[in-house]
Amino acid sequence: MSYASLSVKDLTSLVSRSGTGSTSSPKLPGQNRPVKVIPLQHPDTSDEARPPSIPFDDILSGWRAKIKRMSLVDWVETLFPCFRWIRTYKWSEYFKLDLMAGITVGIMLVPQQAMSYAKLAGLPPIYGLYSSFVPIFVYAIFGSSRQLAIGPVALVSLLVSNALGGIADSSEEELHIELAILLALLVGILECIMGLLRLGWLIRFISHSVISGFTSASAIVIGLSQVKYFLGYNIARSSKIVPLVESIIAGADKFQWPPFLMGSLILVILQVMKHVGKAKKELQFLRAAAPLTGIVLGTTIAKVFHPPSISLVGEIPQGLPTFSFPRSFDHAKTLLPTSALITGVAILESVGIAKALAAKNRYELDSNSELFGLGVANILGSLFSAYPSTGSFSRSAVSNESEAKTGLSGLITGIIIGCSLLFLTPVFKYIPQCALAAIVISAVSGLVDYDEAIFLWRVDKRDFTLWTITSTTTLFFGIEIGVLVGVGFSLAFVIHESANPHIAVLGRLPGTTVYRNVKQYPEAYTYNGIVIVRIDAPIYFANISYIKDRLREYEVAVDKYTTKGPEVERISFVILEMSPVTHIDSSAVEALKELYQEYKARDIQLAISNPNKDVHMTIARSGMVELVGKEWYFVRVHDAVQVCLNCVQSSSLEEKKPSFLRRFSNNNGSSSYNDLQSYNTLLKEPLLPVEK
16 A cells, blocks of 8 residues: 555545644544544635745834834934943942942053053053053943953953964063054954944854863963063063973073062962862952052062062053044954954953843843943054953953943943052052963963863763864964864764764654653664654755665664564655754755655655744745645644554554465465454554543
C-alpha cells in the first residue's frame, strides 16, 4: 500500500470527520471509541490575503508607533537620561550615599585609573586626569547608568599605547598626545553611530570565553610592561610577551634594588588592603583607599630619603583642560581599526556592567542609549584633551558597594578630579613611578581570569578551547591578531552550530501522549514504520543539506530504539515536529519539496506537525501544503502518530488476513489454534490509549 499517493478520499476512509470540528479515526475491531484528532487551520494564501510584511517595515512601524506615544517628558528623558533620576531624587535619602560614593571613587580614581593608566597608554599623567574630568560630567547627563564609573581603563590604555606605538616613535610625545585625542574622537563617533542605529547587538556574536581569554592575556602583557619601573631599567615596548620577556632578561645586569623594594612593598600593601576590603564589608573602604595609601607611602619615602635610583613623575601642569579641536586627521584611517576595537570593548565591558548594575538596583537601562551616552562623553572629552574613556569594572563595583543611587555620585567624582587639577598637581611631581606601576599591576591582577578557565574546562571543552586560543594568540602575536583570531573562531563556532543544528528522534513516554528525545529519555518508545523527528533550529539554505542527510540516516538507524506496533519491514511515515522552527526560507522549502518527492518515490509519506504561524505561511505560499496534502499537517505530534499508526495497522491487517485464510483452507478447514489466536489479538489491540 502506497501512503505517499493517498488522496483525501483515501485518508478520509481511515480518518473521518466528526460534527464537533475534530477529526476521529474509525472504530477498528477491539476499539471502544474513535481517537480524536485536532484539525490544523491552514492560512489564507489568496491574493486578497495580507501580503507578507518586510521585517524592516515592521521595525519602522514599531518605531513610528513608539514615537507617537511619547510625551514631552519622554522626549526629554530620552535625550537627557539624567532627568529620570533628577525628577525623583530624594535628597534626604540619596544625597549622603551619593556623596560618600562620589568621594570614594574620586579618591580611587586620581592615583589609579587616571595617572597610572595614562602612563600605561604612553601619555603624561596629566592626560589621565583630563580623561577623568570632562567625560564624567558629560556621562552624568547623557548616560543611563546611575552607578557606572567611567574614565581611563587598563585594557583601553594598552590598546591606545599599542596603536600609537605603531604610528609614532615614543620620543614624539606631542604626536602621541594628538593621536590619542583624535582616537577618543573617532571612538566617540563610532559609539554614537552604533547607539543611534541600535547596532549594539552585533557584539553578541563574540563569545564570553573569547573576551575572558583576551582580557586575561592583555592583563599579563600590561603587568609585564610595568615591570620596568620595578627593575630600574627600560624594556622593549611591545604588546607581545616574547619581546617583553627577552628584554627583561637582556637588561638584568642593570637591575636596581631601591625601586624593586619600594614597588614590591607598595604592591603587597595594595593586595592586602584589597583582599581585606573584599572579605569584610565593614572594611570595604580599604579597597578604595588602597591606591591613595600606596601613593602617599611612596611619595613620603621619596620626599624624605630622596633615593636617586627611583624615578619620579615630575612636573605636571596645573589647571583645568582648555578647549581645543584635533589639529589633523591625517592618521584617522590608520586609527579606525583600533577605534572599532575600543568601541567593541566599550560595548562588552561598559554596557555589560551597566546592565548588570541596573538589574541589581531595579531600574531599566537601554544598551543602545548607554552606548550613545558613552559616545557623547568621548566626543566632548576629546575637545578637552581626553583620550578614550569607558566604564571601569573595579570603580563601578566600588561605586555600587558604596550604595551610589544616582548620577550625582559621578558629578561629585568629577568635582574631586577638578580640585586635584586646580590644587594638587604640584604634589604629584614627587610620586614615584614604581608606585604608579604597583597600582596598575594590582589592578590588572584581578583581570587574569584563571577561575573562568577552570570553570570552562569543567563545563564546556569547546569554550575552554576558545579561551585558550584567544589568550595564547594574544600573548604571542599581539592584541589585534589575538582579537581577530578569537572573534574568527567564535563566529566559526556560531556558523557551525547554525549549519549543523540539533535534530532529535522522538519517542512516546509510557502512559502519556508526550513525545521526547529518545536519547534523553531512554524509556520513550517509537512505533514500527514511523519516524518522528524534531528540528531544533530555523531551517535555511545553510543547514537544509545537513537536515536532509540526517533524515535519510534516521530511516535506517531508528530501529535501534525500543519499538511497538505492528511488525513492518520498512519505514512508511516520517513526521517532522516543527514547533521549535522559528523561520524557514525559500531554499529550505524547495529542498523539502525535493525530499518529499524522494520519499514519494520510495512510498514514504511525509507529515508535518505544529509549524508556527510564519513558517506555516511560508510553506503554504510555496505550494507545499497542496503538494503534501492538507490532511498530512497536524496540530500535535500525537495526532500525526495516531493517523500514521492507523494506516500502518490497516496495512498490516490486510497483509496478514489472506495468509491466514490460505493457511486455513490448505488445512481442510482445521486452522491451527495459535494462528487464529494471534490474528484475533492483532484485531482487538487498541490503536492508542484514548485520551480522556
